[in-house]
Amino acid sequence: MLAKVYVTLKTGVLDPQGKAIHHAAETIGYQGIEDVRQGKYFEIRLNPSLADDQARTEVEKFAHDVLANPVIENYRVEIVR
Amino acid sequence: MKFGVVVFPGSNCDHDTYHVISKVVGQPVNFIWHKEENVEGYDAIILPGGFSYGDYLRTGAIARFSPVMRAVTNFARSGGLVLGICNGFQILCEAGLLPGGLLRNRDLKFHCEHVSIRVERTDTPFTIDYREGEVLSIPIAHGEGNYFCDEQTLADLESGGQVIFRYCDIDGRITDEANPNGSLGNIAGICNRERNVLGLMPHPERAAESVLGSRDGRAMFFSIADYLTERLKKRA
Numbered sequence: 001m002l003a004k005v006y007v008t009l010k011t012g013v014l015d016p017q018g019k020a021i022h023h024a025a026e027t028i029g030y031q032g033i034e035d036v037r038q039g040k041y042f043e044i045r046l047n048p049s050l051a052d053d054q055a056r057t058e059v060e061k062f063a064h065d066v067l068a069n070p071v072i073e074n075y076r077v078e079i080v081r
Numbered sequence: 082m083k084f085g086v087v088v089f090p091g092s093n094c095d096h097d098t099y100h101v102i103s104k105v106v107g108q109p110v111n112f113i114w115h116k117e118e119n120v121e122g123y124d125a126i127i128l129p130g131g132f133s134y135g136d137y138l139r140t141g142a143i144a145r146f147s148p149v150m151r152a153v154t155n156f157a158r159s160g161g162l163v164l165g166i167c168n169g170f171q172i173l174c175e176a177g178l179l180p181g182g183l184l185r186n187r188d189l190k191f192h193c194e195h196v197s198i199r200v201e202r203t204d205t206p207f208t209i210d211y212r213e214g215e216v217l218s219i220p221i222a223h224g225e226g227n228y229f230c231d232e233q234t235l236a237d238l239e240s241g242g243q244v245i246f247r248y249c250d251i252d253g254r255i256t257d258e259a260n261p262n263g264s265l266g267n268i269a270g271i272c273n274r275e276r277n278v279l280g281l282m283p284h285p286e287r288a289a290e291s292v293l294g295s296r297d298g299r300a301m302f303f304s305i306a307d308y309l310t311e312r313l314k315k316r317a
Contacts, residue, residue, distance in 0.1 A: 013184065013229060014187060014229075014263065016186070016187050016189045017185060020189055066138075066146070067138070069139055069142065069175065069182055071174070071181060071182045071229075071231075072184065072229060
C-alpha cells in the first residue's frame with residue numbers, strides 16, 4: 001500500500017522558485033505557460049495490514065505535523081492499494 | 082545565571098555564540114546537545130544559526146522534533162528566556178513557539194552582508210540595553226529569511242508590539258530597498274506575546290566585538306544578562 005502526499009504553497013504565498021522556473025520556460029520559448037508553482041511530492045510505503053481509513057488518518061496527521069508547514073503550505077493525501 | 086547554547090547536527094554559529102557569552106559578556110555558558118532531554122538549571126537558552134539537519138524538508142523542520150526541543154518548549158512555556166538566531170528563529174517558528182514562518186528570499190539569493198535594523202521595542206528581556214529607534218549594523222547570512230504570516234497574525238504582532246526589529250536604511254527609514262529578503266513589514270525579528278521568546282534572522286553574535294566591524298549586537302546578550310541579574314535579585 002502506498003500513500004502519495006502532495007505539498008504545495010498556499011495561494012498568496014510568494015513562490016520565487018516557481019517564478020524563476022516560469023521565467024526560464026518563457027526564455028526557452030514554451031508556449032502558453034502562464035504560471036508555475038513549485039511543491040513537494042512524497043511516496044510513503046505503508047504496512048498493507050492497515051485499513052484504508054486508518055492509513056488515511058495516519059498519513060493525514062503525518063502530513064499536517066511533519067511533511068507540511070500549515071502556516072504556509074497545503075497538502076493532499078492519496079492512498080493507493 | 083547560566084546560559085545554554087543548543088547544538089544540533091549542522092549548527093555552525095554555536096561556538097561564536099558561546100564565545101560572546103563567555104568572553105564578551107563574561108557569564109557561565111554550556112553547550113546543550115540536541116539529544117538532551119533536560120534543560121533544568123538554565124536561565125536563558127539560545128538556538129544558534131546554522132543548517133540543522135541540512136535544512137532537509139524545510140529549514141528547522143527536523144530540528145523541531147529533536148528531544149531537546151521538547152525540553153526547550155516546556156522551558157519557554159514556564160517563562161524561560163529563549164533566543165533563536167537565524168536557523169534558531171526558523172526552528173522556533175516550526176516549533177510553534179513563534180508565529181509565522183520563513184520563506185525563500187524573494188530574489189532567491191543567499192544574502193551574506195551587513196544590514197541595518199531598527200530597534201522597535203526595548204520592553205523585552207533581549208533589548209532592554211538598546212534605545213528605541215536605534216539603528217544597528219548587524220550581518221545577515223541566509224537564503225530563507227523572508228518572514229511570512231497570515232494577515233490576522235501580522236495585525237496581532239503589530240498591535241501587540243511583538244515586532245522587535247525591522248530592516249531599515251542607515252537613517253532608520255523602513256523602505257522596500259532596505260528589505261533584503263522580502264519579509265512582510267520589513268520584519269527582522271519578533272517575540273511571542275509573553276515576550277520571553279525572541280527570534281531574529283540577523284546575527285548579533287557576529288557583531289559583538291570591534292574587530293568584527295561592529296559591536297552593535299553585543300547589547301542583546303548584555304540585555305539578557307542584565308534582565309536575569311534583576312530577576313535573580315528579586316527572587317533572592
